[in-house]
Amino acid sequence: MSQIVKIPQKQLLKRDQIAKRLAADLQGDWVVNIGIGIPTATLPFVPAERDVVFHSENGLIGMGPPPTREEDVDRDLMSAGKGPVTLIPGGAFVHHADSFSLARGGRLDCAVLGAFQVAANGDLANWKVKGASSGNIGGAMDIAVGAKQVFAIMTHVAKNGEAKIVENLTYPPTALGVVTRVYTDMAVLSVTPKGFVLEEVAPGLTAEEVQAASAARLILPDSLRTIAA
């Protein structure tokens, strides 16, 4: 059963602020898959000199930023979200079966995915809303089970007030026990064997307010940090 939670009547982080915070955790030399939608907002916040290698499910290894000149837009060089991109020097093209072999085969250090819900045990729901006859899977199931870490990026609470941080999923799962960290407009959480740990809160919010906006118990760390926004 879905749980309605309390959203604090305060300024929450904007999409770009969440993306910037997440981007700070993408390490140099990692191979990272960026999902479609809100995850793409992280890309501009990862400096090229950090040399994160972005994988796009449609067979791009070393996806670079969008071209700056209109004449460099190429219909054969698009992201999974179908926006124009570039290829970094030393990038490669592979076909779809190889692209997903790479993902399932454990070569992704991290995947950044949107989410409808994340459960305390790391279960992820992001493909089908409750009660719908079907939905969009895309590459999410393969990428979520294959990546060494899954960072979920989402609003803390759904627009209708339903909790997205939950004890157990009420939406159909995408993959079980895969999410390692969650970045929201209220907080940064890690998923541990004991459940969610509240690591950072957005400026102006308290741990109590974030807990009240969650339908799972949040473990408080020894020192709670404020998100550098």
Added chain:
Amino acid sequence: MKKKKAATLEEAVSHLRDGATVLIGGFGYGGVPEHLIEGICGRGLRNLTIVNNNAGTGHTGIARLLEEGCVGKIICSFPFAAESVVFKDMYEAGKVDLEVVPQGTLAERMRNAGAGLGGFLTPTGVGTEIAEGKAELTVDGKRYIMEKPLRGDFALVKAFKVDPRGNLVYRKGARNFNPVMAMAADFTIAEVREEVPLGALDPEVIVTPSVYVDCYYVTG
């Protein structure tokens, strides 16, 4: 040397028939065999099963096949893109069947068919609705579900260059599903931009060897 070059678009797609399973390459804008799809529109074909990553966008290509009533079933990973308006209406009206397959599983099922294998074990979909009705096995402590190969009667693929034997090379991200679809069909038709002389393609960079290609049509 077997003649594989079709003189006309009509000739290239002349073998397609009612009830066929048709693998259609492309992802987004790249690697879509637009001419071949248009070539099968307007022929009054019925009950096709279309395999693609999406379920048609706008009113051209696969969406036009849907509108013309040619399609009985779509097998894809992402059916409800914002632009998939024709499919959405027809699906909600019960006029077309849908099988949603995780994208990597979709590609691997076709690669499997092309490789002569009878299925594979994947961790993708374990514990989800995708696993329903499928065998689950645990290998070395890890859970997998069994997926079956997916074979096409026909594949429509798009490539960049072809030589007279039918060897194919692709361009950038337009490669996507095309090589696995080319190997997974009984009859593979390639739409190519340019034909080059025999020997002009470096054997080290040919992605789809000619054995997988039955017919090609040069768009120029």
